[in-house]
Amino acid sequence: MKFPSELEFMECFCAEPVELDGSMGFCRFVKASPDGCVEMDFSFSAISHSFHVRLKSAGLEVACVSSENVSQIEIGRTQRGQGIHVLFDLQGCKSEAELTVEPTLHLSWWSIQI
Numbered sequence: 001m002k003f004p005s006e007l008e009f010m011e012c013f014c015a016e017p018v019e020l021d022g023s024m025g026f027c028r029f030v031k032a033s034p035d036g037c038v039e040m041d042f043s044f045s046a047i048s049h050s051f052h053v054r055l056k057s058a059g060l061e062v063a064c065v066s067s068e069n070v071s072q073i074e075i076g077r078t079q080r081g082q083g084i085h086v087l088f089d090l091q092g093c094k095s096e097a098e099l100t101v102e103p104t105l106h107l108s109w110w111s112i113q114i
Contacts, residue, residue, distance in 0.1 A: 001049045004074040004084075010083065012075045013101055024048065032075060033105045040105045044086075051086050053099065053107055065109050067095065080106050 002100040006027060010016055019028035025046025032039045045113040051073070076090035078085060082102040088095035088111075096112035 001046050001070050003044065003046060003070075004075045008075055012084070019067070031101050031105065031113075038097070038105050040099065040101070040107065042099060044070065051088075051097065053097070054111075055105075055107060063107070065097075065107075067097075078106075078108075080104075 006017065006020075009027065009029065013029055014080065015029060017027050018030050020026065026043065028041070028043035030039060030041045034061055037058060039056040041056065042052060044051045048068060049070045050066065050068045051070045053064070053082055054061060055063040068088045070086060072087040074085045075083075076085065078098040078100045080100040081104070083098060083100035086097040086099075090111065092113055093111045094114050097107070097109040100106040
């Protein structure tokens with residue numbers, strides 16, 4: 001699994017991780033929208049090759065998505081702004097996720113059978 005360093009994540013999200021576990025290669029971040037109404041809580045584990053995102057609105061969970069078989073996490077520009085792009089290596093599928101953190105929070109996640 002290829003992923004950015006902890007420092008690169010911190011620079012992208014302007015925040016330190018809220019949870020780290022070096023033995024699992026686990027890192028978790030929480031990012032709130034500018035108005036504080038929406039929160040994106042996401043994590044990944046380099047050891048288990050997994051990625052997990054939880055969206056909350058007004059403190060209530062509205063969506064939770066996770067997958068194993070992460071092949072790569074990249075930091076950069078998404079179609080909507082600054083964020084991360086996650087690629088999954090699923091047999092017979094093309095699966096990706098985009099998390100945008102600036103200027104607003106947004107999550108797109110798809111799997112297409114190929």
